Amino acid sequence: MDTTQLLKGVLDLTVLAVVSGEDGYGYDIVRRLRHGGLEEVGDASVYGTLRRLYAAGALTSYVVPSDEGPHRKYYGITPSGRDQLKRQTDDWQHFAKTVSQLLKTQGASV
Amino acid sequence: MNQTTLAVQPGVTTFIEQVRARLADLPPEVRDELTDGLEADLSELVTEHADSSSADDSSRSPEPLGEISVASIVGDPVTYADELRAAAGLPMRTAQRARPSVGERTTSVLDRGRRRWESAMAMPLLSAPWALLVALRPLWWAFRAWVAVQFLDLVAGNEPHRLVPAIAGQFIGSLVLAVAVVVSVQIGRGVWWPGDRRPGSRALLAVLNCGAVLLALPTMTQIPGFGGYDATRFDYVSQVDRGLTNGGIEVCDIQPYSAEGEPLVGVQLFDQQGRPLNTACGSWNDRKRPWMLGDVQRWNVFPLGIQRDGDSVPTLPTPNLDQVPAVRSPLSESEQGSEPGPEPGPELGPGPGVGAPADSSPAESPNPPADRSGPTERSQGE
Numbered sequence A: 001m002d003t004t005q006l007l008k009g010v011l012d013l014t015v016l017a018v019v020s021g022e023d024g025y026g027y028d029i030v031r032r033l034r035h036g037g038l039e040e041v042g043d044a045s046v047y048g049t050l051r052r053l054y055a056a057g058a059l060t061s062y063v064v065p066s067d068e069g070p071h072r073k074y075y076g077i078t079p080s081g082r083d084q085l086k087r088q089t090d091d092w093q094h095f096a097k098t099v100s101q102l103l104k105t106q107g108a109s110v
Numbered sequence B: 001m002n003q004t005t006l007a008v009q010p011g012v013t014t015f016i017e018q019v020r021a022r023l024a025d026l027p028p029e030v031r032d033e034l035t036d037g038l039e040a041d042l043s044e045l046v047t048e049h050a051d052s053s054s055a056d057d058s059s060r061s062p063e064p065l066g067e068i069s070v071a072s073i074v075g076d077p078v079t080y081a082d083e084l085r086a087a088a089g090l091p092m093r094t095a096q097r098a099r100p101s102v103g104e105r106t107t108s109v110l111d112r113g114r115r116r117w118e119s120a121m122a123m124p125l126l127s128a129p130w131a132l133l134v135a136l137r138p139l140w141w142a143f144r145a146w147v148a149v150q151f152l153d154l155v156a157g158n159e160p161h162r163l164v165p166a167i168a169g170q171f172i173g174s175l176v177l178a179v180a181v182v183v184s185v186q187i188g189r190g191v192w193w194p195g196d197r198r199p200g201s202r203a204l205l206a207v208l209n210c211g212a213v214l215l216a217l218p219t220m221t222q223i224p225g226f227g228g229y230d231a232t233r234f235d236y237v238s239q240v241d242r243g244l245t246n247g248g249i250e251v252c253d254i255q256p257y258s259a260e261g262e263p264l265v266g267v268q269l270f271d272q273q274g275r276p277l278n279t280a281c282g283s284w285n286d287r288k289r290p291w292m293l294g295d296v297q298r299w300n301v302f303p304l305g306i307q308r309d310g311d312s313v314p315t316l317p318t319p320n321l322d323q324v325p326a327v328r329s330p331l332s333e334s335e336q337g338s339e340p341g342p343e344p345g346p347e348l349g350p351g352p353g354v355g356a357p358a359d360s361s362p363a364e365s366p367n368p369p370a371d372r373s374g375p376t377e378r379s380q381g382e
Helices: A003-021 A026-035 A043-055 A079-109 B012-022 B028-035 B038-055 B070-074 B077-087 B102-121 B124-135 B137-155 B170-188 B199-221 B231-242 B280-284
Strands: A059-064 A072-077 B291-293 B296-298
Touching: A003 A026, A003 A043, A003 A072, A003 A079, A026 A043, A026 A072, A026 B038, A043 A059, A043 A072, A043 B028, A043 B038, A043 B077, A072 A079, A072 B038, B012 B028, B012 B038, B012 B070, B012 B077, B038 B070, B070 B077, B102 B124, B102 B199, B124 B137, B137 B170, B137 B199
Parallel strands: none
Antiparallel strands: A059 A072, B291 B296
């Protein structure tokens, strides 16, 4: 199965989950997602998702300047983002349970 | 959180500029927001890759340290920008999008052609032969090198064309061919060129391959023994065509008989336009000897002389038949009479066949008439 398609559907949820634990900058969040097992996640997909969640008010952002190098842009979760995370977590668990159930009953005959 | 100070890695700025160019249709603040912080993130990414490459030599990244490009890690900037835009939920470029560059279009044409070809070759009937051809690719690599060298040799005007072109001598020719084969095979293996698969290289390679295919046949026909032009055979055929044939067989000599059926000697024959009859194979056969008009050879006087091996002088051939049945003139029987006996007068037109020359007397002797020089030694100039 093409997991990149599945990944698209859960990217918001997983990014929110990762940021909810601790604020992070773009590549840091990519790295945490990969360490969490989503190894195929694309850098640009994560950056784009961060921007979209920020535009929707689920994330807040702030810049951390650096003395020598380029500045870093950090993201943190907002109360609205936590609501969304909770809602989507419930949705996902329900969905995953339903699909698992379906596979168990319908797939048994295969 | 990684708080170490990070230097901007070479290539990152360029990459971000290319990404921003691809997002040029977006409002500036949206674009800034999308690419803000990207410099630090990408620099960290590159640094991390460089570290892992140096730590592990078996890393898949073949570039030496310090030359790792951003694109080799995250893909080309255009795809990257499109992914960024899609994930951010922004509309894809449409009308705003500039016409694709020549390179992009070339790539897309080549990719499309390749996809079509591969799907065609995946059909049940074609897949096995195609797999065989793919396995034979090295032969093609060698062959196209040969075609290229032969073609250059041909263009340079060198002749004659041999299997191994003789450019400035057989040795140099062999050397050039060997080098060309090596180069072609290395290109085929993608070792020397076009390793980068850039559209320009791919297109050039496609054109060169097509050129080799088109030139293969014309080049091969220049090589004798490969169905090439064969001068001797061509001349032979045209000679036969120019001569006289009878039922498809060459006529080399003519044995004239009178209407009474007696053999004639020294009969001069001309065609309907008054041209001397030319039995081409007679002038060919080095045993035949022409009659002479002064010092001019006459090959239309029959029978021709013949000089057999060991003979010092030519003689006239002995007729196959001592006598043939007498024939009648096509003119009316009342004039002619029912008897074939009377000698046709000079006023009679020539009958069919060779009984025409009324003034030529039946020859009793095989020797030519005394007033003619008769068959002589054939001159070398013929």
